[in-house]
């Protein structure tokens with residue numbers, strides 16, 4: 312299924328500006344971060360699916376797509392577990408040590424580029440739509456803005472959300488030094504969008520567009 316979609320995707324882009332230029336990233340390690348995991352399921356969809364599960368499904372698809380294009384990716388997690396310290400005995404310590412280990416992994420992979428995948432939630436079911444946040448690091452803002460517009464063009468033409476800098480309370484995105492974006496793929500509190508986010512086909516589409524943003528975006532501004 313992914314290969315068919317890749318074919319269709321590249322066919323659609325023929326004649327436009329060059330899409331896939333893996334050589335530009337030869338010196339950079341792509342890190343894919345599936346948010347949450349293990350005892351930390353993150354947000355829960357209306358049908359009871361934990362965010363951590365959807366995040367991982369999208370990341371694994373992105374890994375396959377990027378691999379197909381010759382870009383090996385490093386995953387912060389490849390299963391339903393957290394990177395917590397074995398000595399962590401409270402939820403707060405587990406969460407903190409999990410995030411610290413993710414930062415260590417990313418910083419050990421310099422020079423890197425990070426894509427963190429999450430799902431959103433809001434107090435009312437009305438909110439919907441992908442939103443891309445960027446880290447306060449060189450190259451991130453332009454990459455985030457580019458990814459937001461690509462995702463809106465490809466998947467959600469009526470999405471008017473803008474890419475924003477991540478807030479200071481998000482530990483991971485404020486403790487790494489590489490270009491980084493965090494993609495809130497959609498709202499699990501919106502019934503229609505939650506159903507889409509749980510579908511294999513929609514996850515493939517999201518993975519394709521986000522991978523495309525990495526393969527297309529140039530870090531020339533750094």
Ligand SMILES: [Zn+2]
Nearest residue numbers: 346353429430
């Ligand atoms: Zn999350």
